[in-house]
Amino acid sequence: MVEHAQEALFRPVRAGNAFEETVERLMQSIRLGVVAPGERLPSERELATRLGVSRVTVREAIRSLQENDYVESRRGRYGGTFVNEVIPKPAPGKEFGDLHDVLTLRAVLETGAAEAAAGGSLGPAERRGLRARLEEASTSSLAEYRRKDSRLHLAIAEATGSASLTAAVAESRMRANELLDHIPLLEPNLAHSNAQHERIITSILDGDPATARQAMAEHLDGTASLLRGFLV
Amino acid sequence: MVEHAQEALFRPVRAGNAFEETVERLMQSIRLGVVAPGERLPSERELATRLGVSRVTVREAIRSLQENDYVESRRGRYGGTFVNEVIPKPAPGKEFGDLHDVLTLRAVLETGAAEAAAGGSLGPAERRGLRARLEEASTSSLAEYRRKDSRLHLAIAEATGSASLTAAVAESRMRANELLDHIPLLEPNLAHSNAQHERIITSILDGDPATARQAMAEHLDGTASLLRGFLV
């Protein structure tokens, strides 16, 4: 029997209760920029169906987001729950998990996604989407950079056509962002990052998996080094 | 708003109820060979703690495994729940999920794991473990090959030192195995597979990430082609 392997398989079956998990998901969709400020979340009934959770639980989760000013709800037809402009609490000051764990998984998933995206056949819509996200990220302000950056990286994962891979990247990015929220984001880094994004997307659109992978690896190494430096 | 990205983020928060999830985990530990036939599962109380689930739920899960002859329980000190030799139902005839989804995620995770394992610093215990799993797989019979193969691949993931990556590989392997259970496993494939394992492990032990990745990619391509052929 492999003692060590048990740790991976006999880990907790559920991350938290249904309420906490739901809050986490909605937070992800906001923090990763999937639903931008001013935009509307899906209706409570739709969320309940999509998330596989009762509407009561969805409402409790939304309520907790309201109390922290992340969203506002309006009644009536054409109402809904809307994302607010300001994100009040950038980081709840969480404990750093295993840094190596997060960075290793992120590197594996994202370099793999870049390679797979470049190796697959992209439709016109996906090509346009990638270019649009690249443009958004490169023209974004410092304040909203993290969100635009995440949207770009998520778009790359989506381009692989694997929903599981996309979900895994989203999850991994949330964990990485929790750490990144604790270190400064500087203009020079941002410019460098944009250049790297450019190279990654170009390689993907050109169908060059090897270059896409390498470019993504270099891109991730940058923040990985920063994190290792700041958080030691 | 990126419509497509919502599909990844607004997926169900929980795979099933606590009972089903627990059964699934215990099945994984048996099917992937983490707990071999004749060996004992952790005690009910320990499983309850590790899996973050009540002991009642653990017992219900174990009971359902008992009814399918996967395990037997003995009372008293030095008792416990033991894995049976024969696995009665190789495949419950499940529906094939998205083949592309499974194979893409598996390729990303496992090639990434091989590369990371080769790039990291391996302790003596881990090196011995890898060699032992390789030996086990190469000398195994056809009947137990799938299990020994999984243990080897899990050991590679463990060698990265990332628990999350190991867990992801385990999950991904279960999904892939469900598909592989529907296609024949032939002696020639097995010999070829063993040669590839040899090359993968050698590269990892030699600290050659590029070769490790490539060898793993070729290894996975084999079964991927088989699957695509058989399941179209």
Place this chain on the structure above:
DNA sequence: CTCCAAAGGTATGTCTACGAGCCATTGACG
């Protein structure tokens, strides 16, 4: 101006899962 579809808001009974405790059994050790 009226209607009504679609959204959020509320209430209730049911069922799952949990925690906590106790019982029954077993085999090694003194």
Place this chain on the structure above:
DNA sequence: CGTCAATGGCTCGTAGACATACCTTTGGAG
């Protein structure tokens, strides 16, 4: 040969999550 620690077996009350149903608000369509 008795003790006892650790295991599986069992019960019961509580809390979380559920499905379902209905109410209230809103603004565009007719």
